[in-house]
Amino acid sequence: xxxxxxxxxxxxxxxxxxxxxxxxxxxxxxxxxxxxxxxxxxxxxxxxxxxxxxxxxxxxxxxxxxxxxxxxxxxxxxxxxxxxxxxxxxxxxxxxxxxxxxxxxxxxxxxxxxxxxxxxxxxxxxxxxxxxxxxxxxxxxxxxxxxxxxxxxxxxxxxxxxxxxxxxxxxxxxxxxxxxxxxxxxxxxxxxxxxxxxxxxxxxxxxxxxxxxxxxxxxxxxxxxxxxxxxxxxxxxxxxxxxxxxxxxxxxxxxxxxxxxxxxxxxxxxxxxxxxxxxxxxxxxxxxxxxxxxxxxxxxxxxxxxxxxxxxxxxxxxxxxxxxxxxxxxxxxxxxxxxxxxxxxxxxxxxxxxxxxxxxxxxxxxxxxxxxxxxxxxxxxx
Numbered sequence: 496x497x498x499x500x501x502x503x504x505x506x507x508x509x510x511x512x513x514x515x516x517x518x519x520x521x522x523x524x525x526x527x528x529x530x531x532x533x534x535x536x537x538x539x540x541x542x543x544x545x546x547x548x549x550x551x552x553x554x555x556x557x558x559x560x561x562x563x564x565x566x567x568x569x570x571x572x573x574x575x576x577x578x579x580x581x582x583x584x585x586x587x588x589x590x591x592x593x594x595x596x597x598x599x600x601x602x603x604x605x606x607x608x609x610x611x612x613x614x615x616x617x618x619x620x621x622x623x624x625x626x627x628x629x630x631x632x633x634x635x636x637x638x639x640x641x642x643x644x645x646x647x648x649x650x651x652x653x654x655x656x657x658x659x660x661x662x663x664x665x666x667x668x669x670x671x672x673x674x675x676x677x678x679x680x681x682x683x684x685x686x687x688x689x690x691x692x693x694x695x696x697x698x699x700x701x702x703x704x705x706x707x708x709x710x711x712x713x714x715x716x717x718x719x720x721x722x723x724x725x726x727x728x729x730x731x732x733x734x735x736x737x738x739x740x741x742x743x744x745x746x747x748x749x750x751x752x753x754x755x756x757x758x759x760x761x762x763x764x765x766x767x768x769x770x771x772x773x774x775x776x777x778x779x780x781x782x783x784x785x786x787x788x789x790x791x792x793x794x795x796x797x798x799x800x801x802x803x804x805x806x807x808x809x810x811x812x813x814x815x816x817x818x819x820x821x822x823x824x825x826x827x828x829x830x831x832x833x834x835x836x837x838x839x840x841x842x843x844x845x846x847x848x849x850x851x852x853x854x855x856x857x858x859x860x861x862x863x864x865x866x867x868x869x870x871x872x873x874x875x876x877x
Contacts, residue, residue: 527643626861714800
């Protein structure tokens with residue numbers, strides 16, 4: 496029987512044509528949505544590139560109205576099951592019926608596999624792109640999504656419950672006061688000779704990324720929503736990180752030979768990427784290469800952390816200050832005018848106090864929602 500005119504239907508992505516439709520859909524919508532490079536989205540869903548897909552199930556769904564694509568969503572759950580599942584890669588027309596159909600599809604799939612809660616947007620774990628922009632935003636930045644202003648209200652109206660906000664803080668390099676203040680503090684600290692800051696060695700990238708994983712999984716373990724980075728995910732991280740390190744950097748803090756913290760910086764290639772409407776060909780790759788090799792005017796700082804053992808100690812405090820000094824110095828040498836530190840949990844008072852001292856005021860807010868899932872009488876395993 497034919498669907499009534501105007502009805503919204505959901506289709507699970509199962510063919511190459513549907514997969515390509517999913518990838519390109521944000522570029523067909525009205526202004527306001529992030530439009531990632533099509534090639535990047537293809538890699539995320541390619542198990543030959545993204546080894547983490549061996550550990551996660553990430554089904555994709557498309558919404559259609561009158562035969563035309565009207566929205567997309569993906570669900571996510573660890574293989575073998577889990578209590579909390581995710582929804583993400585959300586993009587759609589301004590239509591509550593389309594949103595409801597998409598979220599219902601993700602809810603049904605997750606409930607059918609035993610998940611008790613749905614959280615999102617997460618694409619596809621909290622270690623990657625998360626949230627809906629609800630306030631501010633400033634310059635577009637890599638992996639910091641953008642969306643139309645009507646989306647938060649529509650998610651509320653669906654019945655999702657606000658669960659957490661994450662923040663971006665932006666430092667204008669011309670206004671930075673941290674290094675001068677910190678250098679005086681460091682000079683007076685008796686332990687300064689035991690603290691060393693070193694840059695990641697790209698010639699040993701696999702070994703160094705393993706160290707990043709080790710520090711990250713300790714430093715972020717107690718955070719809200721924390722999900723450890725697996726070996727497979729770290730392998731994918733190494734592939735993604737290599738081109739960013741042409742001008743970006745990772746610095747480690749070492750105390751008497753032990754690595755106790757890290758900070759990372761990546762050039763902001765998002766303005767160039769956004770102008771391409773998803774397409775690298777025929778000439779978009781040239782602009783992206785220029786941005787990666789020194790053409791960027793700003794950068795994002797996505798990781799800044801100290802191992803839990805050293806939190807609240809003079810060693811940890813000085814290591815944090817030294818990492819920030821190294822990051823700011825690198826940004827200055829690269830000619831970056833702005834540095835976005837993102838994201839930061841809204842209740843992370845110590846980090847927000849550190850941002851205020853830089854000074855790096857809050858410049859954007861992204862929100863995650865959650866919903867309880869009803870028990871599903873028929874558990875699926877396919």
